[in-house]
Amino acid sequence: xxxxxxxxxxxxxxxxxxxxxxxxxxxxxxxxxxxxxxxxxxxxxxxxxxxxxxxxxxxxxxxxxxxxxxxxxxxxxxxxxxxxxxxxxxxxxxxxxxxxxxxxxxxxxxxxxxxxxxxxxxxxxxxxxxxxxxxxxxxxxxxxxxxxxxxxxxxxxxxxxxxxxxxxxxxxxxxxxxxxxxxxxxxxxxxxxxxxxxxxxxxxxxxxxxxxxxxxxxxxxxxxxxxxxxxxxxxxxxxxxxxxxxxxxxxxxxxxxxxxxxxxxxxxxxxxxxxxxxxxxxxxxxxxxxxxxxxxxxxxxxxxxxxx
Amino acid sequence: xxxxxxxxxxxxxxxxxxxxxxxxxxxxxxxxxxxxxxxxxxxxxxxxxxxxxxxxxxxxxxxxxxxxxxxxxxxxxxxxxxxxxxxxxxxxxxxxxxxxxxxxxxxxxxxxxxxxxxx
Numbered sequence: 001x002x003x004x005x006x007x008x009x010x011x012x013x014x015x016x017x018x019x020x021x022x023x024x025x026x027x028x029x030x031x032x033x034x035x036x037x038x039x040x041x042x043x044x045x046x047x048x049x050x051x052x053x054x055x056x057x058x059x060x061x062x063x064x065x066x067x068x069x070x071x072x073x074x075x076x077x078x079x080x081x082x083x084x085x086x087x088x089x090x091x092x093x094x095x096x097x098x099x100x101x102x103x104x105x106x107x108x109x110x111x112x113x114x115x116x117x118x119x120x121x122x123x124x125x126x127x128x129x130x131x132x133x134x135x136x137x138x139x140x141x142x143x144x145x146x147x148x149x150x151x152x153x154x155x156x157x158x159x160x161x162x163x164x165x166x167x168x169x170x171x172x173x174x175x176x177x178x179x180x181x182x183x184x185x186x187x188x189x190x191x192x193x194x195x196x197x198x199x200x201x202x203x204x205x206x207x208x209x210x211x212x213x214x215x216x217x218x219x220x221x222x223x224x225x226x227x228x229x230x231x232x233x234x235x236x237x238x239x240x241x242x243x244x245x246x247x248x249x250x251x252x253x254x255x256x257x258x259x260x261x262x263x264x265x266x267x268x269x270x271x272x273x274x275x276x277x278x279x280x281x282x283x284x285x286x287x288x289x290x291x292x293x294x295x296x297x298x299x300x301x302x303x304x305x306x307x308x
Numbered sequence: 309x310x311x312x313x314x315x316x317x318x319x320x321x322x323x324x325x326x327x328x329x330x331x332x333x334x335x336x337x338x339x340x341x342x343x344x345x346x347x348x349x350x351x352x353x354x355x356x357x358x359x360x361x362x363x364x365x366x367x368x369x370x371x372x373x374x375x376x377x378x379x380x381x382x383x384x385x386x387x388x389x390x391x392x393x394x395x396x397x398x399x400x401x402x403x404x405x406x407x408x409x410x411x412x413x414x415x416x417x418x419x420x421x422x423x424x425x426x427x
Contacts, residue, residue, distance in 0.1 A: 193351040
């Protein structure tokens with residue numbers, strides 16, 4: 001389902017959780033929603049799921065506004081970071097309720113996921129551990145097959161084996177039933193390969209939207225003798241510089257073509273890709289409390305930017 | 309433009325290229341599907357599709373619509389030629405630099421190579 005967000009704002013009293021956010025999700029992809037704490041990820045998903053009404057701006061899902069629009073909201077699912085939040089009854093009851101709510105519910109998938117996560121149907125939701133609640137949330141989110149499914153850090157409470165089960169199930173079911181999936185996470189390097197596109201929020205606005213492989217190709221660490229690194233990086237966007245004695249490692253942002261790469265090799269400089277997590281840290285860095293600006297070459301507020 | 313230096317892409321492309329070079333994948337053989345690669349590497353199928361497209365552009369794979377991806381008849385030759393071109397700059401030159409840096413006389417390196425050749 002296509003998602004159009006235009007100048008979206010959400011205020012809690014004096015606090016602007018979303019501050020004029022604009023972006024478009026073409027749909028049918030797995031999107032990664034990244035941002036530091038308080039950047040607006042949860043607020044955005046809450047507005048998209050019609051849990052909250054925006055203060056200003058517009059949201060359209062499949063061409064329609066979502067707030068108090070049941071025709072659209074029954075096709076939108078948001079699993080929060082607390083996982084399954086229905087505290088009444090057993091796991092089975094929670095599945096029954098989800099089946100009633102979700103037109104595309106797949107009971108067989110729900111049962112096989114319950115088994116994979118080791119969840120007992122008769123277990124009381126209220127007595128579940130954090131990890132079990134998260135797993136319940138994942139089961140309900142995946143088996144619901146909502147055309148727009150959002151997971152807000154729902155896997156954070158899971159241990160490593162459970163997270164692997166979740167990632168495998170998410171990919172497998174997405175490939176069998178392509179739909180729009182939005183996943184927010186702080187475990188960036190762990191989830192980055194799952195995303196077709198990444199959106200980074202910063203202070204309630206869109207800092208960047210880009211296809212994952214292209215974004216990963218934009219960061220390069222240049223390591224070598226200080227003077228040669230300085231000469232090579234002159235004119236490039238340098239996000240970070242670390243020095244160890246005579247050696248400098250500079251993180252540059254922007255594509256390097258083959259000629260530049262040969263030049264680096266010729267100067268005895270080492271080039272290495274930058275993991276998304278590190279790129280994220282540099283792009284959202286806030287040394288002086290000033291608003292982070294997208295560096296030159298970053299396609300801020302542009303859908304799936306090509307290098308321009 | 310897809311960046312062929314991104315780590316996820318390289319993993320897939322290198323794997324397929326190595327399999328072609330070692331003939332684990334033979335010419336006109338079908339390669340695993342996008343979804344099989346995606347599940348195996350736990351990566352987005354679109355990323356795999358782009359890696360495949362890049363290999364098609366390089367003449368390593370070809371596409372049969374509705375069936376899948378196959379190894380080009382000339383794939384092994386193409387890869388061998390390309391690797392040969394880069395062999396001296398990518399493998400031999402760094403070895404010479406390393407030998408000089410640690411004080412191994414190049415004559416010793418040459419003798420070693422010739423000894424290996426005589427075996």
